[in-house]
Amino acid sequence: MSTGHVLLGLLATGPKHGYELKRAHDAHMPRAKPLAFGQVYATLGRLQRDGLVTEGDRDRDAGPERTSFALTDAGRARLDEWLTAVEAPAPFVASELLAKVVVALLAADSRRAGDYLAAQRAAHAARLRELTAAKLDPESALGDVIAADFAISHLDADLRWMETTIARVGELQQGVQA
Template structure:
């Protein structure tokens, strides 16, 4: 995820200061990794340097001065460009789950990989239950439901891979024993 582009998108609805951007990010992308305040301000600095945002007014709401930022025309153009770019499918398998299973097979053979896969399947099933509760709750905001759908489908793909790999690991175990 591009934090810079997400912040530009959040600023498209009007000026905000860093604290508001962090809060908006975490509310609008509830299943995403929360963005840190330091990351928000560092990203705003780069966006300002690149002419994609401009500092607006300053507020003092019982605390330190807060500078609000607004998206510039160049920022809107860059946001529109980013929104139109198709995300290429990942060219590499970049999954810790895959890496752990592959290394477990290399290091300890089929038994450790099997045990890991069984435990991982249980963790995935628990997460599926949590996400299904979010998805089926009529009070869940649309953003939460969309995020839950996205995560559920990815977990489902992982679970299919775990099932296939458990079969292959069992075959490997039988092969090694004979």
């Protein structure tokens, strides 16, 4: 995820200061890693340097001075370009889960790899239950439901891979150690 593009998208609805952008990000991207204030302001600085946002009004409502930022025409064009670009599927398999299974087979044995996969499967299943409950909660916002659906799909794929791998772990050890 590009923080800059997300901030441009949030500014597409109108000028906002850094604190509002952080709040909007965390509200609209509920399952994403929360943004740090420093990250918001550093990203705004780069966007401003590149002519994608401009400083707007400054206000001091019961606190420190706040500068709002607004999307420029170039910023809107960059946002539109990003929104229409198709994401290429990842060219390489890069997963901590996959790495741990291969290393467990290399450094230990099929029992250890199987034990790891069983423990990981239990953790995935628990997270799947949490997300399903959040998704089905009538109080959940649409952003929460969409994020839960995304995470559930990925967890489900991981669980299917783990089931297949557990069934093959003995065979895999022979192949990895060859």
